[in-house]
Structure formats: C-alpha cells, structure tokens
Amino acid sequence: MTTPADLALGTPATGRPSVGASLGELWPIAAAFAAFVAAWQLIVIVGGLPVYILPPPGTVADRFVSGWSDGTIAPHAWTTIVEVALGFAVGAGSGLVAGYALARFRMVERLASPYLVAAQAVPILALAPLLALWFGPGLLAKVIICGLIVFFPVAIATMVGIRSVDRGLLELGRSLRASRRQVLLTLEIPAALPSIMGGLRVGATLAVVGAIVGEWAGADKGLGLLVNLARGSLFDIPLLFATLATIALLGIACYLLVVLAERHLVGLR
Amino acid sequence: MTAAGAGPRSTGRLVAADVRVAFRGPSRGAPPTVALDGLSLDVAGGEIVALIGPNGCGKSTFLRVVAGLLVAERGRVSLDDQAITEPDSRIGLVFQEPRLLPWRSVADNVTYPLQLAGWSRGHRNARLAELLDLVGLTGAAALRPTQLSGGMRQRAALARALALSPEVLLLDEPFSALDALTRERFNLELLRLQERTKTTVVIVTHSIPEAIFVADRVLVMTPRPGRVAAEIRIDAPRPRKLELLDQALVSHAAAEIRTHLQVGEAVA
Numbered sequence: 001m002t003t004p005a006d007l008a009l010g011t012p013a014t015g016r017p018s019v020g021a022s023l024g025e026l027w028p029i030a031a032a033f034a035a036f037v038a039a040w041q042l043i044v045i046v047g048g049l050p051v052y053i054l055p056p057p058g059t060v061a062d063r064f065v066s067g068w069s070d071g072t073i074a075p076h077a078w079t080t081i082v083e084v085a086l087g088f089a090v091g092a093g094s095g096l097v098a099g100y101a102l103a104r105f106r107m108v109e110r111l112a113s114p115y116l117v118a119a120q121a122v123p124i125l126a127l128a129p130l131l132a133l134w135f136g137p138g139l140l141a142k143v144i145i146c147g148l149i150v151f152f153p154v155a156i157a158t159m160v161g162i163r164s165v166d167r168g169l170l171e172l173g174r175s176l177r178a179s180r181r182q183v184l185l186t187l188e189i190p191a192a193l194p195s196i197m198g199g200l201r202v203g204a205t206l207a208v209v210g211a212i213v214g215e216w217a218g219a220d221k222g223l224g225l226l227v228n229l230a231r232g233s234l235f236d237i238p239l240l241f242a243t244l245a246t247i248a249l250l251g252i253a254c255y256l257l258v259v260l261a262e263r264h265l266v267g268l269r
Numbered sequence: 270m271t272a273a274g275a276g277p278r279s280t281g282r283l284v285a286a287d288v289r290v291a292f293r294g295p296s297r298g299a300p301p302t303v304a305l306d307g308l309s310l311d312v313a314g315g316e317i318v319a320l321i322g323p324n325g326c327g328k329s330t331f332l333r334v335v336a337g338l339l340v341a342e343r344g345r346v347s348l349d350d351q352a353i354t355e356p357d358s359r360i361g362l363v364f365q366e367p368r369l370l371p372w373r374s375v376a377d378n379v380t381y382p383l384q385l386a387g388w389s390r391g392h393r394n395a396r397l398a399e400l401l402d403l404v405g406l407t408g409a410a411a412l413r414p415t416q417l418s419g420g421m422r423q424r425a426a427l428a429r430a431l432a433l434s435p436e437v438l439l440l441d442e443p444f445s446a447l448d449a450l451t452r453e454r455f456n457l458e459l460l461r462l463q464e465r466t467k468t469t470v471v472i473v474t475h476s477i478p479e480a481i482f483v484a485d486r487v488l489v490m491t492p493r494p495g496r497v498a499a500e501i502r503i504d505a506p507r508p509r510k511l512e513l514l515d516q517a518l519v520s521h522a523a524a525e526i527r528t529h530l531q532v533g534e535a536v537a
Contacts, residue, residue, distance in 0.1 A: 172368045175336055176382045177356045186385070190372045 055238045063238035064245055072226075072239065077246055079221040080211050083139060084254065087146020088207040092200060095151045099158025099199075100188075120152045124210065128217035137218045145217070146210030150203040157199020161192030197262040204254040212247060223247050278314030280349050281436035281469035283335065285310050288344035289494075290330055304330040306494035308344070314436070317463060317470040319480035321526060322490030328473040329365075331495065332439045335471065336362045348437060358386065361430035361468075365442045367422035369414040375425050376401075376410040382432040400428040403462055420451050427459075431466065438463075440472040444479070452476075453511060456483050460509055477523050478514055487522070489529040499529040 037057045043049070044056045051059060067073040098116075101108045128145050135141035165188050173183045189196075215224025223243055230240035288308040291301040304327040312318045320328050333339040335346050337356040346353045348360065369378045377384075379400050380393040388396070401407045404424040414422055423443060430438060440459075444452045456479055463470055474480050480487045481503055489499040501522055505513055513519060 166368075168364065168366060168368045169370065171338065172364070173385075175338055175356045175362050176385050177358065178385050182385055186381070187370070190370070193372075 052235070052237045055241055059238050060241040060245065063236070064242035067239055067242045073223075073243065073246055076221055076223050076226040076243075077250070079219075080208075080215070080223040080247075081250065083142040083146055083211040083214065083222065084207045084250065086139070086143045087210055088150050088204060088254070090143055091147035091150025091207065091210075092154045092203055094147065095154025095199070095203070096158050096196070098151070099155040099196075100162055102155065102159040103162035116152065116155070119148070124149050124213055128213050132214070132217040137220055141217070142211055142214035142219070142222070145214035146207050149206045149210035149213075153202040153206065154196070154199040157195050157202075158192065161195030161199075162188055164195070165191040194266050197258065197266055200258045201255060201262070204258045205251045208247060208251040208254060223250070278467055278469075281314035281467075283310075283312040283346070283348055283437055283469055283471065285331075285335070285346045286344055288331065288334060288341045288346060290327070290334060290339065290341050303494040305334070305341075306496060308490075308496045310488060310497055312437075312469055312471060314469055315467045316486070317460075317472070317484050319484035319487045320471065320473045320490060321475070321477065321480045321487055321530070322495060323492050323530065324475075326490045326492050327495030328490060329441050332362070332441050332471070332473055335437075336360055336439055358382075358433045359436040361433065361435035361438045363423075363426050363430045363438070363440045363443045365445060367414070367419075367426040369422055369425055369429075371414050373414075374410065375406060375412050375414070375417070378414065378425055379406075379410075379428045379432060381429060386433065396432065400432055403431060403465065404428040405458065420447055420455065423447070423455070427462075431462075431468075434466075435468060437469040437471065440470065442473055442475060445475065452479065453482075453514075457509075457511060459483060460507070464508060477526050478519070480526070481519050481522050482509060482511075482514060487526060489526055498532070499525075501525050501529075 040054075040057050044054055047054075055063075064073075098112070102112065103109075124145060127148070131145055132141045135144060169187055169191065170183065173187050178186065211222065212224035212227075215222035216228070219225045223246060226243045227240060227247075230236045230243060286309050288305050289303070290305040291303045294301050308327075308331060310318070320331070322328055330339065334341050335353060337353050337360070340354060348357065353360070369375075370381065373381070376397055380388075380397050383393045383396060397410065398407075401410060404427050406421065406424050406428060409417065409421060409425075414425070417425065423446075427443070444455045447455060459470075459472075460483060470483075472480075472483060484503055487501045487503060488497045489501070490496065491498045503518075503522055505516075505518060
C-alpha cells in the first residue's frame with residue numbers, strides 16, 4: 001500500500017501546481033507511459049506468461065473498452081465514486097473541524113490526540129470487517145471507512161496549518177477589533193490554506209483506498225467487489241486488470257480535482 | 270478628516286498616568302519582569318511625540334498598552350478622557366514589520382480595517398483612493414505585498430493604520446528596516462502626511478536624528494522598568510526641512526538626549 005508521503009507528489013502546496021501543462025511538458029509523460037506499456041508487453045512475451053497471470057496490454061485495453069461499453073464496469077464504478085465522494089466529504093469536513101480544535105484548544109489536543117493516533121495505528125484493513133458488521137453491506141459502512149482514512153491527514157494538516165499562522169497577523173487582527181469569526185475567515189483559513197490543501201491531496205487518494213477496502217469487507221456493488229468477481233467466479237483476468245486501471249484513474253482524477261481547487265484558491269497569490 | 274488650523278486640536282489628547290506593566294516570570298515562583306513602572310505622559314491633540322530609549326526599556330510594551338492590546342497592571346491610559354482598555358478604532362497602529370496579509374493585494378490590505386468594520390465595497394473603494402494618495406502608493410493597488418519593496422510595504426501598512434481616520438497614530442520603530450536615505454525621506458513624508466491629517470503621533474524610535482526631526486517633544490525613557498526620564502522640546506518651525514538636521518539646534522538636542530540615555534545606562 002502506498003504511504004501518505006508517496007501520495008503527496010508534485011509541487012509543494014505553496015507552489016503553482018502544473019495541471020494545465022503545455023504540450024511540450026506533456027510529451028515526457030506520454031513517453032514514460034509508452035515505455036511502461038512496452039515493458040509490460042515484453043515481459044509477457046519473454047516470460048511466455050498466460051493470460052490468466054498477466055494479460056498483454058492490448059488485451060487489457062480491449063477489455064477496458066468492452067467492459068465500459070457493455071455496462072460491466074460502469075455501475076460498479078458509479079457506486080465507488082459515490083462512496084468516495086461522500087466519504088471524502090465526511091472525512092475532510094470532520095478533519096477540518098477537528099484539526100482546528102486541536103490547534104486552538106489545548107484541552108482538546110490533550111484529551112483527543114492519544115485516541116486519534118491509536119485509531120490511526122490500527123490498520124483500516126483490520127477495522128473494515130468490524131465496521132461492515134456494524135453498519136451493513138450498504139453505502140454507510142463504506143462512507144465511514146472512507147471518512148476514517150481521509151480524516152487523519154486532513155486533521156493533522158489543518159492543525160499544523162492553523163498553528164503556524166503568524167502571531168503578528170493575529171495581533172494585527174486583534175488591534176483592528178476583528179471578531180472571532182472574522183479572524184477565522186480572513187486570517188486563519190487563508191494563512192493555513194496551503195497546508196490544508198496538502199492534507200486534502202493526501203486525503204483524496206486515500207479516499208479511493210478507503211472505498212475499495214470497504215467493498216472488500218463486504219459489498220454487493222463497487223470496483224472492489226468487481227476485482228473479487230473478476231478474479232473469482234468470473235475468472236476474467238483482463239477484466240480484473242481493466243478494473244484496476246479504472247481504480248487508478250479514479251484516484252488520479254480525485255487528486256487532480258484537489259490540485260485544481262488548490263490552484264484556484266492558493267495559486268492566485 | 271478636516272484639517273484644523275494652527276495650535277492644538279480639541280481632540281486626540283492622549284494621557285498615560287503612572288502605568289505599570291509586569292510579565293510573569295519564566296517559571297512558577299520566579300520574580301515577574303517589570304517592563305514599565307510609573308510611566309506618565311501627556312500628548313496634546315495633533316502633537317508629535319517621539320519615545321526614545323535603550324533596547325528592552327518597554328517602549329513597544331507601552332505602545333501595546335496604548336493600543337489596547339495589553340492591559341496595564343496599574344495606572345490608566347486615556348484618549349480624550351475615555352479609558353483605553355481594549356483596541357479602539359480611534360487609534361491606528363503601525364508595527365515594526367509591515368504585517369501585510371500576503372494573500373491580499375495592496376488595495377485589500379489597506380482596506381482590511383474597513384472590511385472588518387463592515388464598510389460596503391463601494392465605500393471601501395472610495396476611501397482606498399484617498400489612502401493610497403496619502404502615502405504615495407497610487408498605482409500599486411493591484412500588487413501583492415511580495416511585489417513591493419520594503420519601503421512600499423511600510424507605506425501600505427501606514428495607509429492601513431490611517432484607514433479609519435484615527436485620532437492617534439502609534440508607530441513602533443516603523444522605519445528601522447529601511448536604509449538611511451529612504452528613512453529620511455519617510456520621515457519627511459510622515460510629517461507632510463501629519464500636516465494633512467493633524468493626527469496625534471507617538472513614534473517609538475532608536476534613532477536620535479529621527480526623533481528630533483519629526484517630534485515636537487522627545488521623551489527619553491529609562492532602562493527597564495521604563496518610565497520617562499527626561500523631556501526635550503524641539504523648537505524648530507514647521508513644516509520642517511531636511512536641512513534642519515544640519516543645524517546647531519539639532520546637535521544641542523542630540524547631545525542632551527545622549528546625556529540622559531547615558532545616565533539611564535549608568536543607573537542600570
């Protein structure tokens with residue numbers, strides 16, 4: 001599994017993320033992708049691997065297209081997208097509030113941080129079956145699992161961001177008789193935004209992980225379930241790979257959405 | 270703000286009486302640090318007073334008390350006979366650093382106090398033009414603080430402090446980060462600006478020439494705990510010109526200030 005550090009790719013949160021890269025900047029990405037596909041093909045040929053171990057890229061691409069056009073993948077993908085969106089919203093929302101409370105109220109930090117760290121230390125994989133047992137095979141369990149995994153990086157990033165707000169600016173706010181609400185909206189949030197967006201980037205990709213893990217623990221629909229189906233009862237390994245590609249694309253899309261939002265909010269500076 | 274004629278204004282009189290401020294010691298049971306003790310002063314409306322003193326004599330602490338950011342343990346600070354116990358819109362404060370919000374344009378920084386006070390965007394924009402003109406930043410409204418020179422940043426901070434037309438302007442070593450030549454020009458501009466607004470000004474400084482050049486009175490403070498050790502009146506006509514700095518009057522005043530500063534140090 002990837003760690004949060006691995007996921008926090010790209011430019012630091014304070015810089016301008018390069019989403020709308022020009023064609024000149026895109027060709028190395030295309031070249032790297034071509035090299036990846038070529039290596040894959042080569043391994044299949046040289047190793048003489050059967051389709052049920054490693055299907056060649058062409059077969060996977062065909063199955064990806066047919067899987068989407070014959071309606072095999074789409075309903076599962078849609079279920080997962082809803083889980084990811086709701087889970088991310090719940091996890092990020094509560095992470096923002098908790099992070100602020102941790103930063104500004106010493107008592108909250110003292111009382112809550114041991115439990116937060118302990119909850120984070122228990123792998124979500126171990127926790128997922130229990131949550132599935134409690135909350136059933138439907139959407140709710142996935143949203144909770146997804147929310148839990150998103151919560152931690154967002155809460156920590158928010159706490160760090162709010163704590164690092166320049167004391168001089170807070171004093172300025174006080175000298176100008178800013179209300180608590182004005183301090184929050186005009187000083188603390190804008191100042192902490194780069195850090196918060198960093199946490200949201202990590203959270204966005206973890207949200208996909210959370211949804212898939214939740215589906216593995218028990219689901220009747222979703223990309224995580226489709227992975228199991230393709231490997232098990234259907235024994236359609238190209239479909240398994242096509243599903244993995246879909247999951248990866250979903251993760252990339254989530255990450256890019258956050259980067260775009262970040263560029264809109266922070267990049268303007 | 271309407272410009273009053275010659276002589277002291279009827280408003281903007283700042284009085285501090287027997288102010289004492291002590292900070293808790295670093296650990297329980299440690300003696301408190303007394304920053305100010307028995308500090309009194311009386312600044313007339315429209316007057317410019319410079320506070321000068323050694324490092325750590327509590328000059329900045331005193332400005333914080335006047336700005337309502339710090340409550341004195343004893344004594345009283347009042348503006349036009351109203352006690353100052355919390356930040357007051359009649360008092361404008363310029364910190365040693367510009368303290369601009371880096372994510373806002375110059376315009377939005379300068380009008381920030383107006384926004385907090387609930388002014389509409391239309392009113393804010395109208396006032397903005399006046400303020401930028403006052404500090405010579407017209408044309409820089411759309412720039413970000415990172416695009417400004419140190420001097421321009423401090424101009425923006427000055428405009429922000431003047432946004433709500435305060436009766437009193439408090440300046441905490443506002444030009445200490447500027448080079449000597451820029452600093453002289455800023456002193457001149459500060460006087461020109463005060464000529465227009467007739468604001469009462471209290472400026473804290475480390476520079477004897479700066480204190481003499483801008484102030485009607487220079488107050489020399491003792492080392493901690495700070496109080497006023499001596500008062501030197503600067504009887505130079507206004508508007509003042511830079512040539513004033515070369516005159517005998519200034520060297521006499523400077524010598525007197527130095528004497529008091531040294532006496533203070535000897536005691537410490």
